[in-house]
Amino acid sequence: MNTPTAHHSVIKNARRLVVKVGSALVTNAGLGLDHQALAGWAEQIASLHQEGREIVLVSSGAIAEGMLRLGWSKRPSAVHELQAAAAVGQMGLVQVYETCFRMHGLITSQILLTHDDLAQRTRYLNARSTLRTLLSLGSIPIINENDTVATDEIRFGDNDTLAALVTNLVEADALIILTDQHGLYSADPRKDRSATLIHEGTAGDPYLETIAGSTGSAIAKGGMLTKIFAAKRAARSGAHTIIAWGRETNVLIRLAAGERVGTQLVAQQATLAARKQWLADHMQIRGSVTLDAGAVQALVVEGKSLLPVGVCGASGEFQRGELVSCLDQNNREIARGLINYNHTDTHKILRIPSHQIETCLGYIDEAELIHRDNLVLV
Numbered sequence: 263m264n265t266p267t268a269h270h271s272v273i274k275n276a277r278r279l280v281v282k283v284g285s286a287l288v289t290n291a292g293l294g295l296d297h298q299a300l301a302g303w304a305e306q307i308a309s310l311h312q313e314g315r316e317i318v319l320v321s322s323g324a325i326a327e328g329m330l331r332l333g334w335s336k337r338p339s340a341v342h343e344l345q346a347a348a349a350v351g352q353m354g355l356v357q358v359y360e361t362c363f364r365m366h367g368l369i370t371s372q373i374l375l376t377h378d379d380l381a382q383r384t385r386y387l388n389a390r391s392t393l394r395t396l397l398s399l400g401s402i403p404i405i406n407e408n409d410t411v412a413t414d415e416i417r418f419g420d421n422d423t424l425a426a427l428v429t430n431l432v433e434a435d436a437l438i439i440l441t442d443q444h445g446l447y448s449a450d451p452r453k454d455r456s457a458t459l460i461h462e463g464t465a466g467d468p469y470l471e472t473i474a475g476s477t478g479s480a481i482a483k484g485g486m487l488t489k490i491f492a493a494k495r496a497a498r499s500g501a502h503t504i505i506a507w508g509r510e511t512n513v514l515i516r517l518a519a520g521e522r523v524g525t526q527l528v529a530q531q532a533t534l535a536a537r538k539q540w541l542a543d544h545m546q547i548r549g550s551v552t553l554d555a556g557a558v559q560a561l562v563v564e565g566k567s568l569l570p571v572g573v574c575g576a577s578g579e580f581q582r583g584e585l586v587s588c589l590d591q592n593n594r595e596i597a598r599g600l601i602n603y604n605h606t607d608t609h610k611i612l613r614i615p616s617h618q619i620e621t622c623l624g625y626i627d628e629a630e631l632i633h634r635d636n637l638v639l640v
Contacts, residue, residue: 273504274520276435278316278397280501281307282425286442287508288323288355294330295323295354299509301362303440306514307402308366315518316397318432320405320425321359327351348409359404369401374408380427381546390431397432422488426495430539437496438517439489440508445525446486448473465497465527490527497529499539538638541585541598549578549605550587550595551631558590561597562639567630568599570611570619580605582627588637599637602628 273279283303290296307317325344328351329337338344356372363370373393379385396403407424422439429437449457463470474487486505493503506513506524517523534542553561557572568588580586581604588597601608603623608631611622616629 273436273438273502273517273526276315276502276518278318278432278434279310279436279438279518280318280320280425280429280432280434280496281438281440281514282320282421283322283440283508284421284442285322285326287440288321289326289330295327295358297358297362300358301365303508303514304359304362304366304368306512308363308368309515310518311368311400311402313518318393318397318403318405318428318434319359320421320428321355322406322421323355324348324351324406325409327354345410352406352410355406356404363402369399371396371401371403373403373405374410375405375424375428376408376411377546379408380431380540380543383540386431386540393428393432420488422492423495426492427543429496429501430499430543433499433536434496434501437492437501437503438514439492439503439505440513441486441489441505442508443486443505444507444510445505446470446474446490446527460525461522462526462528465493465503465529466531470527493527495543497527497531498534498542499536500529500533502529503527534638541600541636541638542640546585547578547587547598548584549576549580549601550589551576551601551608552589552591552593553596554591558596561588561634561637565634567634568597568632568637569616569629570608570614570631571616573608573612573631576605576608576612578605580608586632588632595640597637597639599632601632602630 287299288295290299307319310317325347328347328349331350331354332347334347338347360370375389379389393403405428407421425437425439444459446460447457448460451457470490471487474490489505496503504517504524504526506517510523513523551573552575554572554574557568560566560572561568578586580601582602583600585598586601587595588599590596603611607623611619614622620626
């Protein structure tokens with residue numbers, strides 16, 4: 263594992279933060295909203311806000327609170343019941359936050375997002391503009407997934423992913439994920455007594471994924487692995503990630519002061535431009551193309567566009583302008599981008615030199631299958 267040279271002081275200088283709190287924390291392990299805990303985080307956020315920092319809060323808990331209000335002891339599996347629980351619970355969740363922040367003279371705002379809101383470029387820009395305006399007005403945006411209308415196709419899947427995408431969206435300096443664990447351990451501490459806390463690591467280090475596992479809880483959907491992936495996503499816009507125990511005394515204030523708490527995952531790669539961040543995290547991939555070794559070299563090493571001649575296979579029913587994954591011949595994803603031809607025409611021009619596209623199809627839109635401006639390495 264690579265050991266980064268940065269220290270927790272990187273959070274100390276962060277001006278814009280995204281703070282994510284999980285269901286198990288917010289609902290006190292499912293026993294209804296923990297008003298005292300929510301009030302504590304609101305007080306800490308208010309203190310950071312007073313220092314001139316901008317804070318976006320991503321909070322789980324709507325479905326769990328809805329379950330309590332509806333008298334359900336077991337999380338339902340039916341989508342319409344989950345959506346009903348979210349609709350009921352979101353009222354209570356936002357009501358408590360509004361009350362807590364008002365005690366400190368802060369204005370809150372609620373934003374509910376589905377993946378469609380960030381996957382479509384226009385809606386992505388609208389969401390970005392709205393959030394930036396709210397922050398400039400001194401509001402504390404409170405964000406949750408819009409579970410009331412979300413289906414599997416448009417879900418983020420967990421609020422760790424949502425928090426990372428919001429971090430990219432607002433170009434935050436750091437993402438703080440508050441959880442029911444003290445951070446990332448070398449093994450699951452609930453099963454292995456020899457497990458040790460990893461204080462620092464590099465976001466995107468594959469070793470972290472191998473030790474994170476995928477354990478969640480009956481209340482929370484995400485496990486430690488989703489947090490590792492979230493850190494990797496957040497790092498694309500240069501944001502560092504902290505994973506810490508949410509009930510640690512004054513955890514946010516201490517982190518902001520530069521104290522070493524939990525696990526810090528440092529972003530070391532160069533910041534991607536905003537449009538390429540959007541491409542990299544656009545998860546509704548419509549298909550894939552398989553590249554030969556020469557095309558992989560052209561994309562990864564030389565930074566070139568993808569030409570049809572270097573593509574030896576394609577799958578999926580994608581349309582022109584949709585996102586596709588670029589795979590090497592070992593089926594590893596190396597890039598993703600917006601394709602210039604639909605799936606039918608792509609199959610026709612596989613292995614074809616660009617100057618023969620018009621002869622083959624009867625027309626030519628672009629010489630490239632995917633232009634480098636619409637492509638990002640992953």
